[in-house]
Amino acid sequence: MLLAIDWLLIIEKFVLIVVVVLVALGIAMYSTWAERKVAAVMQDRRGPNRAGPFGLFQPLADGLKLFFKEEIIPNTSNKFLFVLGPMLAMMTAMLTSAVIPWGGKFEIAGRTIDLQIADVNIGILFVFGVVSLGVYGIMIGGWASNNKFSLMAALRAASQMISYELAMGIAIIALMFITGSLRLSVIVEQQMNHTWNIIYQPLGFLIFFICALAECNRTPFDLAEAENELNFGYHQEYSSMKLGFYLFAEYINMFISGVIMSTLFFGGYDIPFINEAAYGNAWWITLLGVGALFTKAIIFVLIFMWIRWTIPRFRYDQLMNLGWKALLPIALVNMLITAAVVLWFNK
Amino acid sequence: MNITEILFWFLSALAIASALMVVLSKNPVHSVLWLIMVFFAISGHYILLNAQFLFIVNLIVYAGAIMVLFLFVIMLMNLNTDTEPQKNKWLKVAGVVAGGCLMLVFVAALKSSGTQQVQMGEGNIGLIENLGKALFNEYVLPFEISSVLFLSAMVGAVVIGKKGD
Numbered sequence: 001m002l003l004a005i006d007w008l009l010i011i012e013k014f015v016l017i018v019v020v021v022l023v024a025l026g027i028a029m030y031s032t033w034a035e036r037k038v039a040a041v042m043q044d045r046r047g048p049n050r051a052g053p054f055g056l057f058q059p060l061a062d063g064l065k066l067f068f069k070e071e072i073i074p075n076t077s078n079k080f081l082f083v084l085g086p087m088l089a090m091m092t093a094m095l096t097s098a099v100i101p102w103g104g105k106f107e108i109a110g111r112t113i114d115l116q117i118a119d120v121n122i123g124i125l126f127v128f129g130v131v132s133l134g135v136y137g138i139m140i141g142g143w144a145s146n147n148k149f150s151l152m153a154a155l156r157a158a159s160q161m162i163s164y165e166l167a168m169g170i171a172i173i174a175l176m177f178i179t180g181s182l183r184l185s186v187i188v189e190q191q192m193n194h195t196w197n198i199i200y201q202p203l204g205f206l207i208f209f210i211c212a213l214a215e216c217n218r219t220p221f222d223l224a225e226a227e228n229e230l231n232f233g234y235h236q237e238y239s240s241m242k243l244g245f246y247l248f249a250e251y252i253n254m255f256i257s258g259v260i261m262s263t264l265f266f267g268g269y270d271i272p273f274i275n276e277a278a279y280g281n282a283w284w285i286t287l288l289g290v291g292a293l294f295t296k297a298i299i300f301v302l303i304f305m306w307i308r309w310t311i312p313r314f315r316y317d318q319l320m321n322l323g324w325k326a327l328l329p330i331a332l333v334n335m336l337i338t339a340a341v342v343l344w345f346n347k
Numbered sequence: 348m349n350i351t352e353i354l355f356w357f358l359s360a361l362a363i364a365s366a367l368m369v370v371l372s373k374n375p376v377h378s379v380l381w382l383i384m385v386f387f388a389i390s391g392h393y394i395l396l397n398a399q400f401l402f403i404v405n406l407i408v409y410a411g412a413i414m415v416l417f418l419f420v421i422m423l424m425n426l427n428t429d430t431e432p433q434k435n436k437w438l439k440v441a442g443v444v445a446g447g448c449l450m451l452v453f454v455a456a457l458k459s460s461g462t463q464q465v466q467m468g469e470g471n472i473g474l475i476e477n478l479g480k481a482l483f484n485e486y487v488l489p490f491e492i493s494s495v496l497f498l499s500a501m502v503g504a505v506v507i508g509k510k511g512d
Binding site: 078081120121122125126128129132133135136139140143151154155158159162165166182320324325328 | 374376380383399400402403404406407410411412415416418419422423474475501504505508509
C-alpha cells in the first residue's frame with residue numbers, strides 16, 4: 001500500500017519545487033543588486049560596478065562575505081530559538097510559492113504537467129495563513145537574542161503585521177466577491193478570459209499593495225529595523241549567514257508578494273492582448289506566460305524599491321493611524337460597495 | 348498501514364507530546380511555542396478529514412493571530428524560570444484536582460459517545476463551498492449576529508485607540 005504512489009507525480013512536483021525555490025533565490029539575490037543600482041540611480045551615483053560587468057557578481061561577493069563572517073551566538077541568548085528564528089523567516093518566505101500558478105500546462109511525453117505545486121481549494125487563504133505565520137521568524141529571533149532593542153523591534157514588527165493583516169484580509173474578501181473562488185488557478189483563468197481584476201478592484205489593489213509593503217517590512221514601513229532608534233532592529237545580534245537569511249527572506253518576500261499581486265489583480269501568467277487559448281498547449285506559449293508573470297512580479301519589486309528610496313520612514317503612531325484609522329475603514333467600505341454592486345448585477 | 352494512517356498516528360503523537368510540553372516547559376515562551384505546535388498538529392488532522400477550510404482558518408486565527416498576541420504579552424512580561432513567583436502548595440493541589448475532573452468528564456463523554464466511522468480524506472463538509480452553504484442556509488441568523496458582534500469589537504478597538512487624541 002505504501003508503494004501505491006504515483007512516483008512520476010512525486011518526481012514532477014519535486015523538480016517543480018526545486019526549480020521554484022532556486023528561481024526565487026536567484027531573483028532575491030539579484031534583487032539585492034538591483035536595490036543598490038536603483039538607489040544609486042536615484043541618488044545620482046554609480047552603484048556597485050567593480051565585481052564583474054555592471055557589478056553583476058556583487059551578490060555572489062556579498063554572499064561569500066556573509067559565509068566567511070564569524071558566526072556569533074550571544075551567551076545569554078536562547079540558543080535553539082536563536083537558530084530557529086532565521087530558519088522560520090526563510091521557510092515562511094518560501095512556503096507561499098507552493099500555491100502560486102506559475103504558468104499554464106506543459107505536455108511532455110503525453111503527460112500534462114501543471115506549473116503549480118499544489119492547486120489547493122483554499123489558495124488565497126493559504127497565502128494569507130502563511131503570511132500571518134511570517135511574524136514568528138522575527139518575533140522568535142528578536143526575543144531569543146535577549147537584547148532590549150531586538151525585543152522592541154520584534155514587538156513592533158508583530159503589532160505592525162497584525163494591524164495590516166486586517167485591512168489586507170478585507171481587501172481579499174472584496175476580491176473574492178468578484179472571483180467567487182479561492183483557487184488561484186481559477187482566479188487566473190477568469191482573468192485570462194475576461195479582464196484583469198485591477199479594473200474591478202482598483203481600491204482593493206491599492207489597499208493590498210500598501211499592506212504588502214507593510215507585511216514585507218519595507219520602507220516606509222520598516223519600523224522594525226529603524227537604525228536611529230533601535231540600533232539595528234530585530235537582527236541586531238545576528239551575524240554571518242543567519243543575518244543573511246533574515247535579509248534574504250525580505251527580498252524573497254518582496255518577490256513572492258509581487259507574484260501574488262500579479263496573480264490576484266494583474267492576470268497572473270496572462271499575456272496582455274493575446275489570446276493564449278488559440279495556440280493550444282504549445283510549450284513556447286506556456287514559457288512566454290511564465291515570462292509574463294515574472295515580468296509583472298519584477299516590475300512590482302522595482303516599484304517597491306522606488307518607494308523605498310523616495311518616501312521616508314513613518315513614525316510609529318502614523319503607521320498605526322494609517323493601518324487602523326485609514327486603511328481598515330476604506331477596506332470595509334470597499335467591501336460593502338463591492339458586495340452591493342455584485343448583488344445588483346446578479347439580480 | 349497506509350499513508351493516511353501513518354499521518355494520523357504521527358499527528359496524534361505530535362499533538363499529545365506538544366500538549367505535554369506546553370505544561371511541562373519551565374519557560375513560558377517555550378510553552379507558547381509548543382502550543383503553536385499543538386495547533387499545527389490539530390490542523391493536520393483537519394487536512395486528513397479533507398476539511399481544508401477549517402485547516403487554514405484554524406491556522407490563521409489561532410496560530411497566526413491569537414498565539415502571536417499570547418507571545419506578545421509573555422515576551423513583554425519577560426517571565427523567567429528564576430523570577431517566576433512560587434505558588435502556594437494548596438493552589439497547585441487544587442489545580443491538579445480541577446484538571447483531573449475535567450479529564451474525567453472528557454473521558455466519560457468520549458466513552459459514552461459510541462464508536463463512529465470517520466470519513467478519512469473523503470468527507471467534504473469542511474470544504475468552503477459546503478461549509479458556506481450550511482452557514483448561510485441553516486445557521487444564517489446566529490452566523491450574522493456573531494459577525495456583527497465581531498465587527499462591533501473591531502470598531503470598539505479603533506474607538507479605544509482613538510481616545511488618546
